[in-house]
Amino acid sequence: MKADFSVEFLEQxxxxxxxxxLLRAQHFPLMTSFFHSAFIRHNRRAVPYQELIAMxxxxxxxxxxxxxxxxxxxxxxxxxxxxxNQKPGYLRKYLPQNSDEPECDLLPDVEKALHWVEELQGRQxxxxxxxxxxxxxxxxxLVQGTTNDKSLQLEALQQKKALIEQQIEAVKQGTSLGLDxxxxxxxxxxxxxxxRKLLGDFRQVEANFRLLDKDTxxxxxxxxxxxxxxxxxxxxxxxxxxxxxxxxSFIAFFELLMTQQMRDSLRQNLKQIMHHQLxxxxxxxxxxxxxxxxxxxxxxxKVNRTKQQITEQLRRYIEEQSQDNRRILELIRDFEAVxxxxxxxxxxxHLQQNFAEIAGIQASIYPHLSRGLFVPKTPExxxxxxxxxxxxxxxxxxxxxxxSHIDELQLQQQIFTSLDKHQGQVTLAGVLEDYPLQYGLxxxxxxxxxxxxxxxxxxxxxxxxxx
Numbered sequence: 001m002k003a004d005f006s007v008e009f010l011e012q013x014x015x016x017x018x019x020x021x022l023l024r025a026q027h028f029p030l031m032t033s034f035f036h037s038a039f040i041r042h043n044r045r046a047v048p049y050q051e052l053i054a055m056x057x058x059x060x061x062x063x064x065x066x067x068x069x070x071x072x073x074x075x076x077x078x079x080x081x082x083x084x085n086q087k088p089g090y091l092r093k094y095l096p097q098n099s100d101e102p103e104c105d106l107l108p109d110v111e112k113a114l115h116w117v118e119e120l121q122g123r124q125x126x127x128x129x130x131x132x133x134x135x136x137x138x139x140x141x142l143v144q145g146t147t148n149d150k151s152l153q154l155e156a157l158q159q160k161k162a163l164i165e166q167q168i169e170a171v172k173q174g175t176s177l178g179l180d181x182x183x184x185x186x187x188x189x190x191x192x193x194x195x196r197k198l199l200g201d202f203r204q205v206e207a208n209f210r211l212l213d214k215d216t217x218x219x220x221x222x223x224x225x226x227x228x229x230x231x232x233x234x235x236x237x238x239x240x241x242x243x244x245x246x247x248x249s250f251i252a253f254f255e256l257l258m259t260q261q262m263r264d265s266l267r268q269n270l271k272q273i274m275h276h277q278l279x280x281x282x283x284x285x286x287x288x289x290x291x292x293x294x295x296x297x298x299x300x301x302k303v304n305r306t307k308q309q310i311t312e313q314l315r316r317y318i319e320e321q322s323q324d325n326r327r328i329l330e331l332i333r334d335f336e337a338v339x340x341x342x343x344x345x346x347x348x349x350h351l352q353q354n355f356a357e358i359a360g361i362q363a364s365i366y367p368h369l370s371r372g373l374f375v376p377k378t379p380e381x382x383x384x385x386x387x388x389x390x391x392x393x394x395x396x397x398x399x400x401x402x403x404s405h406i407d408e409l410q411l412q413q414q415i416f417t418s419l420d421k422h423q424g425q426v427t428l429a430g431v432l433e434d435y436p437l438q439y440g441l442x443x444x445x446x447x448x449x450x451x452x453x454x455x456x457x458x459x460x461x462x463x464x465x466x467x
Contacts, residue, residue: 018088018109019116030072031083031090034059036114039106043199043288043295045302046103049093053077080104097305108204115200130186181278188273188282195288202299205250206306250307254300266293267424294459406439406446415450 004010014020025031038047038055047055056076063072072079083090084104091104144156167177179187256262270292273279283289414435418426421434428447437443451458 016088018090018107019113021088022090022110022113027072027079030059030063030079032114032117035090035106035110040111040114041287043291043299045202045299046096046105049080049102049104052104053080056080097309106203108200108207111200111203115196130183130190134190184276184278185282188279192282192286192289195292199288199295199299202303206303209303209306250300250303254304257296257300263293264423298459406443408446408450411443411446411450415447 022028022031034056037059038044038052053076056079060072060076060079074082080091084093088107090107090110092107093102093104095102140156144153147153171177270283270289274283288295415426415431418431418434422430428444428451431447432444448460451460
């Protein structure tokens with residue numbers, strides 16, 4: 001798609017772009033540093049609302065030690081609420097399924113701005129050779145995949161076969177085909193860059209699905225009472241999601257990610273990179289590459305759940321079409337239709353109007369006549385006589401006050417041993433089967449503590465019980 005650099009578009013884009021508003025914000029240093037530490041650094045797709053407030057509170061304390069408390073005088077909760085509620089906001093607050101605690105996530109444009117700030121700071125190494133080879137390979141794959149000439153396809157495959165045979169023969173004769181240090185370092189930076197961009201794109205894909213869901217529900221609202229016509233529109237949009245280029249690409253990605261062969265190959269190759277000196281140094285300093293597969297799986301699963309929620313919206317719409325609540329639904333649809341028509345998405349911010357206003361948030365009530373009559377207090381009598389109690393029973397309480405010491409390093413070693421035994425993936429039940437409990441519940445809680453602190457790469461499935 002060709003970018004628009006006309007003055008008219010850029011004037012409007014300057015006011016509506018969340019990324020540009022972030023770069024011009026008064027608290028840009030605080031927001032950028034906090035968003036990066038809370039979401040990007042550890043690849044958090046979403047953070048619980050209360051946890052995010054606590055994280056910002058600690059962050060503000062660190063900033064106050066350097067710049068003083070007057071630099072950012074508001075409370076952490078006030079800043080978080082401002083970043084959620086102001087137009088346009090920088091965070092999205094929502095209530096996840098099967099949970100009563102709200103979560104917050106970055107908007108896609110905010111993540112793009114953070115990556116742009118990171119790129120502006122420059123890179124230690126800029127490689128061109130590996131990207132040129134990647135470009136040539138992509139062009140060749142595109143040509144081979146779009147031609148209908150079988151002879152050209154066969155010729156390209158024969159060339160690849162001849163090149164592989166030459167490499168096999170060279171290895172047999174003792175010639176090394178390995179990469180030098182510069183080529184290794186260049187490809188490591190390329191892998192890291194592609195991984196970060198891929199994970200960043202998932203927020204945009206999820207936002208696009210939510211936007212399509214919003215448009216679908218808007219069509220339901222403005223569609224009136226003709227349920228058949230509305231459902232035709234809705235199911236057509238559902239087909240658009242699955243048949244669009246973005247939808248097809250995501251479905252193919254998720255299917256590839258879940259295959260056993262791809263999972264084993266990715267883990268094995270990352271382990272192999274760790275055996276190389278430069279690879280070990282690079283991966284050890286890059287948290288994303290250390291947990292690349294789990295990060296990709298988490299991001300893809302979150303997008304997949306968002307996609308499934310659109311079907312859930314259709315099911316709810318059908319269930320709501322009963323005679324008992326039809327009149328209530330008609331009033332709600334009329335109210336939503338007026339709300340959609342009041343402020344359109346293309347309306348500039350300074351021209352948008354408030355849809356509804358309330359003069360105050362509570363009523364001023366003075367309950368003078370509801371006060372109770374005066375009742376004198378009854379004086380309290382304290383019995384100060386000391387009575388000798390019964391003789392204490394001879395009970396041994398030493399076991400009650402014994403404190404068991406659990407070695408977390410030993411637990412980590414047991415987890416790693418179980419991971420190697422079970423081909424890189426094991427549940428807590430599997431670890432306990434290999435190493436039975438010695439300290440009871442305290443030991444189980446220590447395992448959970450290690451998982452929460454991500455000392456060992458782990459994920460906690462609250463929906464799947466273990467026995």
